[in-house]
Every structure is written in structure tokens, then in C-alpha cells.
Amino acid sequence: MTEFLRFALSGLPLGCVYALMAVGLVLTCRTSGVFNLAFGAQAFVSAAVHYQLHEVYEWPRAASLVVAVAVAGPILGVILDRGLFRYLRSSPVVVRLVVALGLLVALPAMVEVWVGSGVKFDPPGVAPNPDRVFRWGDYALNADQVAAVVATVVLVGALTILLASTRLGLRMRAVVESPRLSELAGVDADRVTTAAWLLSGLMAGLAGVLLSPLFATLDDVNFTVLLVAAIAAAAFGRLSSITLTLAGGLVLGVTQQVLAGYLPLDSVLAQGLRPSLPFAMLFLLLLVLPGLRAGAVDDPLAGVDPPPPPLTVAHRHGITSRLVQAAGVTALVVAALVFVSDYWLFLLSTGVVFAIVFLSITVITGMAGMVSLAQATFAGVGAFTAAQLAVRYDVPILLGMFLGAVLAAGLGALMALPALRLGGVHLTLATLAFALMVDNVVFPLDAVSGGSLGLAVPRPLVGPFDFSGDTAFFLLAVAVFAVAGVATVLVRRGTVGTTLAAMRGSEVATAAMGVNPLRAKALAFALSAGVAGAGGALYAALLGRISPADFTSFFGLFWVVLVVTLGARSVEGALVAGVAFAAFPEFLDAVGLPGEMAYVVFGLGALSFARHPEGAVEAARRGVTALWPGRAR
Amino acid sequence: MTPALEARSIRKSFGGVTALIDVSMVVAPGETVGLIGPNGAGKTTLFDCLSGVQRPDGGRVSMAGRDVTHLPVHRRARLGLGRTFQRVELFPGLTVRQHLLLAERVRTGEGGLWGDLRGQGLASRSEQATVEAMIGLVGLDGAADALVESLDLGHRRLVELARALVGRPTVLLLDEPSSGLDHVETQAMVATLDAVRRERGTAVVLVEHDLDMVTTVAERLYVLDHGVVIAHGEPERVFAEPGVRTAYLGASA
Numbered sequence: 001m002t003e004f005l006r007f008a009l010s011g012l013p014l015g016c017v018y019a020l021m022a023v024g025l026v027l028t029c030r031t032s033g034v035f036n037l038a039f040g041a042q043a044f045v046s047a048a049v050h051y052q053l054h055e056v057y058e059w060p061r062a063a064s065l066v067v068a069v070a071v072a073g074p075i076l077g078v079i080l081d082r083g084l085f086r087y088l089r090s091s092p093v094v095v096r097l098v099v100a101l102g103l104l105v106a107l108p109a110m111v112e113v114w115v116g117s118g119v120k121f122d123p124p125g126v127a128p129n130p131d132r133v134f135r136w137g138d139y140a141l142n143a144d145q146v147a148a149v150v151a152t153v154v155l156v157g158a159l160t161i162l163l164a165s166t167r168l169g170l171r172m173r174a175v176v177e178s179p180r181l182s183e184l185a186g187v188d189a190d191r192v193t194t195a196a197w198l199l200s201g202l203m204a205g206l207a208g209v210l211l212s213p214l215f216a217t218l219d220d221v222n223f224t225v226l227l228v229a230a231i232a233a234a235a236f237g238r239l240s241s242i243t244l245t246l247a248g249g250l251v252l253g254v255t256q257q258v259l260a261g262y263l264p265l266d267s268v269l270a271q272g273l274r275p276s277l278p279f280a281m282l283f284l285l286l287l288v289l290p291g292l293r294a295g296a297v298d299d300p301l302a303g304v305d306p307p308p309p310p311l312t313v314a315h316r317h318g319i320t321s322r323l324v325q326a327a328g329v330t331a332l333v334v335a336a337l338v339f340v341s342d343y344w345l346f347l348l349s350t351g352v353v354f355a356i357v358f359l360s361i362t363v364i365t366g367m368a369g370m371v372s373l374a375q376a377t378f379a380g381v382g383a384f385t386a387a388q389l390a391v392r393y394d395v396p397i398l399l400g401m402f403l404g405a406v407l408a409a410g411l412g413a414l415m416a417l418p419a420l421r422l423g424g425v426h427l428t429l430a431t432l433a434f435a436l437m438v439d440n441v442v443f444p445l446d447a448v449s450g451g452s453l454g455l456a457v458p459r460p461l462v463g464p465f466d467f468s469g470d471t472a473f474f475l476l477a478v479a480v481f482a483v484a485g486v487a488t489v490l491v492r493r494g495t496v497g498t499t500l501a502a503m504r505g506s507e508v509a510t511a512a513m514g515v516n517p518l519r520a521k522a523l524a525f526a527l528s529a530g531v532a533g534a535g536g537a538l539y540a541a542l543l544g545r546i547s548p549a550d551f552t553s554f555f556g557l558f559w560v561v562l563v564v565t566l567g568a569r570s571v572e573g574a575l576v577a578g579v580a581f582a583a584f585p586e587f588l589d590a591v592g593l594p595g596e597m598a599y600v601v602f603g604l605g606a607l608s609f610a611r612h613p614e615g616a617v618e619a620a621r622r623g624v625t626a627l628w629p630g631r632a633r
Numbered sequence: 634m635t636p637a638l639e640a641r642s643i644r645k646s647f648g649g650v651t652a653l654i655d656v657s658m659v660v661a662p663g664e665t666v667g668l669i670g671p672n673g674a675g676k677t678t679l680f681d682c683l684s685g686v687q688r689p690d691g692g693r694v695s696m697a698g699r700d701v702t703h704l705p706v707h708r709r710a711r712l713g714l715g716r717t718f719q720r721v722e723l724f725p726g727l728t729v730r731q732h733l734l735l736a737e738r739v740r741t742g743e744g745g746l747w748g749d750l751r752g753q754g755l756a757s758r759s760e761q762a763t764v765e766a767m768i769g770l771v772g773l774d775g776a777a778d779a780l781v782e783s784l785d786l787g788h789r790r791l792v793e794l795a796r797a798l799v800g801r802p803t804v805l806l807l808d809e810p811s812s813g814l815d816h817v818e819t820q821a822m823v824a825t826l827d828a829v830r831r832e833r834g835t836a837v838v839l840v841e842h843d844l845d846m847v848t849t850v851a852e853r854l855y856v857l858d859h860g861v862v863i864a865h866g867e868p869e870r871v872f873a874e875p876g877v878r879t880a881y882l883g884a885s886a
Contacts, residue, residue: 494749505724514710
């Protein structure tokens with residue numbers, strides 16, 4: 001029993017940080033309707049500011065803390081509200097999600113550009129004397145852990161009092177109920193929302209500096225895990241109850257540490273289950289809590305807003321422009337073969353292979369209007385399946401590629417079916433939880449990925465055609481992309497694409513025609529996962545050796561941001577995104593910028609999604625078309 | 634004769650608000666029934682329960698004798714229940730033609746993934762004929778290739794009606810079909826409904842605030858007030874009931 005309590009106590013500080021984040025998340029989510037996926041990134045910013053000021057510039061701890069928590073955190077919150085999310089209030093869920101994702105990608109990268117990307121050991125904590133240990137009989141906590149508990153109790157207590165018995169608190173609760181009704185009653189809802197963002201920024205900052213000493217290094221991945229744990233806790237509180245949210249965070253933190261204490265250190269369970277507990281819990285909560293869905297829209301005046309502008313772009317290109325395009329692509333392919341160095345040919349092949357993977361995002365986000373963060377995971381499923389089949393059973397790699405795609409498609413549909421009922425933000429969260437879980441539990445297994453050395457993957461050999469040469473492989477990649485691209489266009493124009501477009505417009509009316517919405521969405525998910533799996537397998541053959549690091553869930557996040565920024569609605573968008581993903585680091589290197597700038601550029605680029613849902617490629621083409629008088633539409 | 638659509642003792646409440654209390658309704662095949670009542674009487678909630686958008690707390694819905702209470706929206710649609718919405722629900726980004734073609738494909742089950750991949754995305758000749766006939770029937774000739782978001786409310790209601798009709802429903806639920814239409818358009822809508830009823834024997838239930846229109850087309854009326862059916866029967870008899878006049882004109886009338 002003592003042992004159990006000791007483990008439980010050591011989980012308390014972690015649970016407190018989870019709870020702090022979760023309460024901040026709920027606060028902004030309820031007042032401004034934004035599910036702030038960038039919240040973990042906000043916490044990371046404050047932690048990094050504290051590290052930089054205290055460790056590098058050698059400021060006194062207190063001064064550094066004040067700047068990191070009470071200045072940087074709230075200011076960032078207010079900037080995000082006033083500069084960004086305020087204008088997205090009536091935007092579709094997809095837009096708000098993508099913008100938050102862009103921030104999630106861009107903010108940590110901006111920090112790394114500032115502080116440098118090296119590993120930062122022993123991030124500083126809050127307590128002036130971190131080595132001091134508080135003991136009560138058998139139980140002990142160090143000063144940072146005590147600080148985490150005390151800070152959480154004080155802050156959540158203060159927030160409860162603020163909400164329950166102050167004017168601002170009353171107004172916040174009113175705005176949570178209905179921003180528009182509050183405005184009619186003379187409340188400046190915008191100011192109240194800003195206050196909520198300021199407060200939540202403060203909480204993110206505090207959570208950031210409290211969390212970082214609990215880990216050995218300062219790493220933004222820890223903050224993504226923190227975010228997921230916070231989302232799970234917030235889901236436990238059904239995105240409204242602060243008490244339940246607090247309880248959810250504490251339970252999660254304590255369970256995690258108790259599991260860590262009892263499970264043998266080297267077992268698969270300990271290595272996989274413990275870190276993935278928040279994801280597993282989130283996934284389960286999303287599935288079993290029906291109230292989450294019902295609570296989404298309860299503003300009695302929600303219908304007053306004009307409907308959001310449609311995301312669809314009615315683009316019909318004439319036959320001439322198609323011919324010109326085809327000729328252009330052919331010319332590029334020939335030029336690539338004739339003029340380009342081996343290294344650049346490899347990069348181009350990488351780009352085309354990624355373009356295939358990115359077509360999966362064209363399908364799921366561009367066509368079906370859903371945001372899946374598990375596309376890198378599906379690509380990984382395709383890649384590891386093809387590789388294992390080739391290594392163990394001598395299955396030809398192209399056949400393995402097909403089987404990998406089929407497995408990924410099946411998995412996609414299987415994962416999606418229960419989550420699809422949720423829709424919107426919750427579906428996206430479920431895909432994120434799924435991706436992180438596979439990241440932690442499945443891909444590291446030796447039987448899947450061949451352990452730390454990775455897996456060697458052969459290149460295809462079809463009858464007399466040998467694709468092991470770089471040139472031949474490039475042509476193969478182009479051919480596969482062409483087939484996948486044409487198929488995408490056919491599906492988009494056909495019944496399936498029209499049905500998905502109809503469901504984006506009105507799901508209830510589509511169902512009233514006789515379409516099973518779940519089936520249509522699951523089909524989109526399966527198609528998308530299948531395309532990602534095929535692309536992933538081709539990528540495996542291109543690289544020749546793959547490891548889990550090639551398919552981490554972070555790529556899944558970044559790819560969505562990248563494709564959506566450049567154009568999730570067209571095949572060209574996917575192609576440009578693929579080439580950009582492969583070649584942009586080279587470009588940055590050539591002009592002497594750090595590699596993180598890619599995340600900054602495209603992460604911030606995603607912010608343009610609100611204005612240009614068709615993506616930068618299509619927007620640029622329209623700009624060019626408009627230059628010719630008479631051709632402008 | 635088995636009713637085309639029957640609701641028995643439907644109950645529905647939202648939190649503390651009771652929207653429907655023991656509402657029963659019978660619609661015979663080919664019959665046109667009007668559903669009237671003041672704002673907030675529960676008319677749209679009843680439509681939602683009939684079409685499966687909402688699940689009633691109690692009671693039974695059946696179509697042609699078959700219990701459909703637990704079937705989802707799309708299954709009821711396949712069984713021949715069509716509906717329109719009070720807040721028009723169309724598909725922005727699609728043209729009128731695309732709306733109707735999609736509805737036709739859903740009805741016939743043509744298309745699908747393999748059809749699309751074999752390049753059968755464009756309408757076949759018979760599909761084209763169906764779509765053109767429907768466009769002519771509801772009078773959308775000038776707007777066939779327009780994106781629906783560019784149409785005015787009256788035309789949007791017509792698109793919704795046409796989309797529902799393409800599905801060849803046996804029962805059609807229309808939620809305020811004439812709101813947003815001017816007098817001439819309303820007359821045209823009445824004529825269209827008449828034609829549909831005569832040619833196809835479709836039963837129609839319509840929620841309508843325009844009492845002139847509803848008494849013109851409906852053979853029987855149901856009057857809903859505070860979630861209760863306070864009167865039903867032929868229009869003249871219904872309007873003679875004192876309770877109906879109270880509900881419409883206030884207690885002093």
C-alpha cells in the first residue's frame with residue numbers, strides 16, 4: 001500500500017500540470033470556440049524562454065520566470081486571439097483546425113530558430129532550490145514537484161473564485177453560454193474572450209515551466225504529449241466542468257506513474273503502454289462520451305451567423321490549359337532525366353513519391369473535408385508491410401506495396417468507423433491519438449520495423465524491367481503518381497467525389513437522399529489511407545532502408561499543414577507540396593538558413609488557409625490568369 | 634388500406650422542454666396533409682422524428698406498415714421518404730444539375746468507386762433525361778447550370794423540392810415550401826405538387842404558414858400547439874374548432 005501511494009504521489013505533480021493545461025484549454029475552447037491544438041506549443045514557448053533567459057543569458061531565476069510565465073505566455077495568448085482566431089469565429093471547423101495546426105508546427109520551430117536546435121539538457125524549473133526534497137515519512141517530493149502542486153492549487157482555486165464570484169467571471173460564463181446573447185445584453189464579448197486567452201496563455205506558460213524539469217531535456221515532443229494528456233483530461237470534463245477536468249488530469253498523471261512503478265521496466269507494456277496512456281485514454285473517452293458531440297453547438301443564436309463561405313472551388317480548366325500542363329510536366333520529366341545531377345534526381349524522386357502520399361490528403365481533406373493527422377502512420381503501415389513481406393517471404397515489392405496499401409486502407413476504415421460518429425475536431429483528435437499510439441507501441445516493435453537498425457527494402461524488379469537504378473525508379477514514381485493523380489481526378493468528378501462534396505455542404509440533406517454518411521466517410525478514409533500506404537511503400541523502396549523515424553506522427557501533422565497551405569484541392573497542389581517537402585531543405589541550406597525555417601514558413605503559411613482555402617498553387621494561378629484581360633473569371 | 638406513413642404517440646423532449654406529447658398522425662397513400670400551428674408548436678420536431686433526424690423518446694413511426702422507428706435517416710429515405718428543410722439544406726459548390734444527378738445516382742445505386750474510376754462520372758443518357766424532366770417539372774430551366782449558392786431563396790426551395798422528387802418518394806415531407814416564394818411562385822409550386830400527386834401518387838405532408846395555400850392543396854389538416862395535436866380533419870371543420878382559433882388568434886378571440 002505504501003508503495004502504491006508513493007507511486008501515486010509521484011504522479012501528482014504530472015497530473016497537476018496536465019490539469020493546468022486542460023483547464024486553460026477548456027477556457028479558450030468554451031469562450032472562443034477554438035480548439036487550440038497549438039496550446040502545447042504555447043507552453044513550450046514559455047519553457048524555452050525560461051531556459052534561454054536563465055541558463056544562457058544567466059538572468060536570476062525569479063526574473064526569468066516572471067518574463068516567461070507572466071509576460072510571454074499571456075502576450076502570446078492575446079496575440080493569437082486578437083491577431084488570428086478572432087477572425088475565424090464563423091469559419092468552418094476545418095479552417096480553425098488547420099490554422100491551429102500551423103501554429104503547432106511553426107511556434108516550436110520559431111523557438112528553435114531563436115535558441116538553436118541542439119539538445120538542451122536539464123531545463124530549469126520553478127523552485128529556487130531544486131535539489132531540496134520534502135519528506136513525510138515514507139513519502140517524498142522534490143521542490144519542483146511541490147511547486148507544481150502548489151501552483152496548480154493556487155491558480156485553479158483563483159480561477160474558480162474568479163468564475164464564481166466576480167463580474168468578469170460572470171461575463172465569461174455568459175460568453176461561454178452564447179457570445180451573441182451576451183453582446184445583446186451589453187457585454188463586450190471580444191474583450192471577455194481576450195481576457196480568457198490571456199488567462200489561458202498564463203496557464204500554458206506556467207504549465208510549460210512546471211513541466212520541463214520533469215523531463216531530462218527540453219524537447220517540444222514532450223509538449224505534444226502534454227497537449228494530448230490535457231485534451232484527454234478536458235474530454236473527461238466534457239469540455240465544460242473545471243472540477244472534472246482537474247480530476248481527469250490528476251487521475252491520468254497518477255495512473256501513468258503507478259503503471260511506471262509496477263510494470264517491469266524492459267517489458268513492451270512499460271515501454272509502450274505507459275507513454276501512450278494519455279493517447280489511449282483520449283481515444284477511449286472520445287468513443288464512449290456521446291455528450292462531447294451534442295455539446296458542440298448549443299448557442300441558441302448560432303443560426304444568426306451567415307453560413308460560412310463554401311470551401312469548394314469551381315475550377316474548370318479548358319482543354320488547352322490541360323494540354324499545356326501535360327506538355328509542361330513531360331518537359332520537366334525529360335529535363336530531369338537529361339540535365340539533373342544524381343543527387344537532384346534522388347530529391348525529385350523523393351518529391352514525386354511524397355506527392356503520391358500527399359494525394360491521400362487531397363482525398364481526405366480536399367474532397368471529404370476531414371482533417372486526419374494519421375497519414376504518416378498509414379504511410380508507415382504500407383511501408384513496413386511491403387518491407388516485411390519482401391524480407392521474410394520474398395514477396396515482390398510491387399505486390400507488397402499493393403498489399404500494404406490494402407492493409408493501410410483496412411486499418412484506416414477500422415480506425416475511422418467508431419471515430420466518424422464524432423466528426424469535426426474530435427475525429428481529428430482521434431486520428432492524432434491513434435497516430436501517437438502507433439508511434440509509441442507498434443512501430444518500435446522489432447517484428448514491425450526491425451528495431452533500431454531499420455529494415456532493408458529492395459527496389460522493384462518486374463520481369464525484364466529493373467527499377468533499381470535511380471533513373472528507372474524516378475520514371476516508375478512518375479508513372480505511379482500519374483495513375484494515382486488521374487484516379488483522384490476521376491473520383492473527385494464522379495459520384496464518390498460529388499457525394500463527399502454534398503456531405504461537406506449538408507450531411508443531413510445527403511442522408512435524406514439515401515446516402516449512408518458513415519459509409520461514405522469510411523470509404524474516403526479507406527481510400528486516403530490506401531493511397532498513403534502505397535506512397536509509403538514506394539518511399540521505402542526509394543530509400544532502401546526504413547525505420548520508424550521516417551514515419552513519425554509529427555510528419556503526419558506537418559504534411560497536412562504543408563499540403564493544405566499549397567493546395568489540398570488539386571493534384572498539382574499535392575505535386576508541388578511533394579517537391580517542396582523534398583527540396584525546400586536544400587533551398588534553405590543553399591541560402592544559409594536553418595532547417596527549422598521550413599516548419600516556420602509552411603506553419604505560418606497555413607494561416608493563409610482561412611483566406612485561400614484553395615491553396616497557394618491555385619491562388620497563384622488565378623493571379624496569373626487575371627493578368628490576361630478577357631481570360632479572367 | 635395501410636397508411637403510407639403513420640406516427641403513433643410520438644413523444645420528444647429536449648432537456649426540460651417538452652416538444653411533442655403523444656402526437657399521432659396518419660397519412661394515406663397519395664393523400665396531401667397539412668401540418669399547421671403557431672411558431673414553436675413542434676412541427677419541425679415532428680418532421681425530424683418522422684424522417685429519423687431526431688430519435689423520439691417514445692412512440693412508433695411506420696411506413697407502409699413497416700416499423701421504421703429505429704432506422705436511420707438514409708434507410709428511411711431508401712424506403713421512399715423524401716423531405717425538405719425549413720432552413721434550406723443544399724450543397725454549395727454544386728450546380729442544380731449536379732444536385733439532381735447525384736440524387737438520381739443515389740436512388741439507382743449507379744456510380745460508386747468503380748464507376749468513377751472507369752470514367753463514368755458524367756451523366757448517362759437516361760440520367761440526363763430524368764434530370765432534364767425534373768428541371769422542367771419544377772421550372773428551373775434558366776438556372777440548371779448555376780451554382781446553388783448563387784440562387785435566391787425561392788429557387789433554392791425549388792432545387793430542394795426537385796432533389797427530393799428525383800428520389801421518387803412515396804411520402805414527401807415539405808417544411809414550409811412556400812416561405813420565401815412570391816405569390817406567382819407559390820401558385821407554380823402548388824401546380825407542381827398537384828402534378829406530382831396525380832402522376833406519381835405521392836403522399837405529401839407539408840408544414841405551412843400560408844393558410845391560403847395549405848387549404849388549397851391539403852385534403853386534411855393537423856393542428857399542433859405546444860406539442861399536442863389539438864385538431865385534425867378537413868380544413869373547414871378544423872377551422873371551426875374553437876381551440877384552433879384560440880391557438881392562432883389568442884385567448885380573447
